[in-house]
Amino acid sequence: MSTAAVTDKRPGSLSGARLPKWSPWAIAAGSVAVAVGIGLGAGLGSKVQWGLIAAILFVLGTYGITARVEGRRQAKDRVATSLVWVAFLLAVVPLVSLVWTTVSRGVKVLDVHFLTHSMGIVADTETGGGIYHAIVGSLEQVGLATLMGAPIGVLTAVYLVEYGRGRLAQAVTFFVDVMTGIPSIVAGLFILSLMLILELDPFGFAGSLALAILMMPVVVRSTEEMLKLVPNELREASLALGVPKWRTILKVVLPTSLGGITTGVMLAIARIAGETAPVLLLVFGNPFINTNPFDGAQASLPLYIYQQYAAGGDAAYDRAWAASLTLIAFVMILNLVARGIARWKAPR
Structure with missing residues (x-):
C-alpha cells in the first residue's frame, strides 16, 4: 500500500459532541x-x-x-x-x-455651590456648606507631598537600577520594602513626634511630610520596574559612542521609561489622596478656607468625609457622600491621565 493511500485514510470527525x-x-x-x-x-x-x-x-x-x-x-x-x-x-x-x-x-447635594463654598459658620447639623476648603487643602497637601516624594523616589530607583551594588543598595532595597507596607498611622505618628519635640501646632505641611513618606516607596518600586524594562542594548549603544553614564541615564534611559514612571507617580498620588489617619493627626481640620499650608490647621477631603460622617445627621451624611464622590472622581481623573500619558509616551 502506498504512502498516499495511507495518508488519505482520515477519520470522518476528529471531535466529539460539543455544547452550544x-x-x-x-x-x-x-x-x-x-x-x-x-x-x-x-x-x-x-x-x-x-x-x-x-x-x-x-x-x-x-x-x-x-x-x-x-x-x-x-x-x-x-x-x-x-x-x-x-x-x-x-x-x-x-x-x-x-x-x-x-x-x-452623593449627587443629592453635589452642585456648583457645594464645590465653591466652605463650611464656614455652617454647623454640621445644618444644611448648606461645601467642600471648597477641603479641596484646597487636599490639592496643596498632596501637591507638596508629590514635590518631595516623587523626585526622591525616582532618584532612588535610578540609583538602585543603574548604580546600586553592594551592601548599601541591599540596605536601601530592604528599607523600601519595609516602607511599602508601613501603615499610614505610623507615618503620621512619626511626624507628630517631631512636631511635639519642636512644639509646633497642626498645619498642612506636616500632613504633606507624612504623605510624602507613604508616597516614596510606591514611586521607587514602580520606577524601578520601568527602568528595568529599558533594553540594555540602548545603554550599551550610548556608552559605545563615548557618552558618559549619567548622560546616558538622562538622555536615553529616563526618556524611554518616562511614560511608565509618570504612570507610577500618578498612581502613588491617587493612593495618598485618600489617606485620612496622618491628616487627622497632623492637620487637624478647619471649617474655614486656609490657603497657607505652613500656618494653621487645614482641611482635606478624606478628613472632611470622616468628620461629617462622625457628626451624624442627614445633612452631614449627604455632605460626606458628596465629598466621597468628589474624591472618587479626583482619583479616577488621575488614573485616566496616567493611562493617557503612558500611551502618549510609550516607546514606538
Missing part, C-alpha cells in the same frame, strides 16, 4: 433561578447568600453537563473557566455596588 455556545448562559440562568427558589424556600433574606448559592450551582452544573456531553477532560477545562468568571464577578459586584451607592447618595 450559549450553554454557559443557559446554565447561569438556571443556576440563578434555582438559587432564588432555594433562597425563598429556605427563608434566606440576604441576596449575597443567593449569589453564593448560584455560583456554586453554576460551577457544579457546568461540570456535570459538560462531563456528560463532552467528557471529563473538557469538563475540567470549563470548570476552571467558570471559576475565573465567578472570581471576577465576586470582585466586580462589591465595586459596582460601592460606586452605585456613592453616586446615588
Whole structure:
C-alpha cells in the first residue's frame, strides 16, 4: 500500500459532541433561578447568600453537563473557566455596588455651590456648606507631598537600577520594602513626634511630610520596574559612542521609561489622596478656607468625609457622600491621565 493511500485514510470527525455556545448562559440562568427558589424556600433574606448559592450551582452544573456531553477532560477545562468568571464577578459586584451607592447618595447635594463654598459658620447639623476648603487643602497637601516624594523616589530607583551594588543598595532595597507596607498611622505618628519635640501646632505641611513618606516607596518600586524594562542594548549603544553614564541615564534611559514612571507617580498620588489617619493627626481640620499650608490647621477631603460622617445627621451624611464622590472622581481623573500619558509616551 502506498504512502498516499495511507495518508488519505482520515477519520470522518476528529471531535466529539460539543455544547452550544450559549450553554454557559443557559446554565447561569438556571443556576440563578434555582438559587432564588432555594433562597425563598429556605427563608434566606440576604441576596449575597443567593449569589453564593448560584455560583456554586453554576460551577457544579457546568461540570456535570459538560462531563456528560463532552467528557471529563473538557469538563475540567470549563470548570476552571467558570471559576475565573465567578472570581471576577465576586470582585466586580462589591465595586459596582460601592460606586452605585456613592453616586446615588452623593449627587443629592453635589452642585456648583457645594464645590465653591466652605463650611464656614455652617454647623454640621445644618444644611448648606461645601467642600471648597477641603479641596484646597487636599490639592496643596498632596501637591507638596508629590514635590518631595516623587523626585526622591525616582532618584532612588535610578540609583538602585543603574548604580546600586553592594551592601548599601541591599540596605536601601530592604528599607523600601519595609516602607511599602508601613501603615499610614505610623507615618503620621512619626511626624507628630517631631512636631511635639519642636512644639509646633497642626498645619498642612506636616500632613504633606507624612504623605510624602507613604508616597516614596510606591514611586521607587514602580520606577524601578520601568527602568528595568529599558533594553540594555540602548545603554550599551550610548556608552559605545563615548557618552558618559549619567548622560546616558538622562538622555536615553529616563526618556524611554518616562511614560511608565509618570504612570507610577500618578498612581502613588491617587493612593495618598485618600489617606485620612496622618491628616487627622497632623492637620487637624478647619471649617474655614486656609490657603497657607505652613500656618494653621487645614482641611482635606478624606478628613472632611470622616468628620461629617462622625457628626451624624442627614445633612452631614449627604455632605460626606458628596465629598466621597468628589474624591472618587479626583482619583479616577488621575488614573485616566496616567493611562493617557503612558500611551502618549510609550516607546514606538
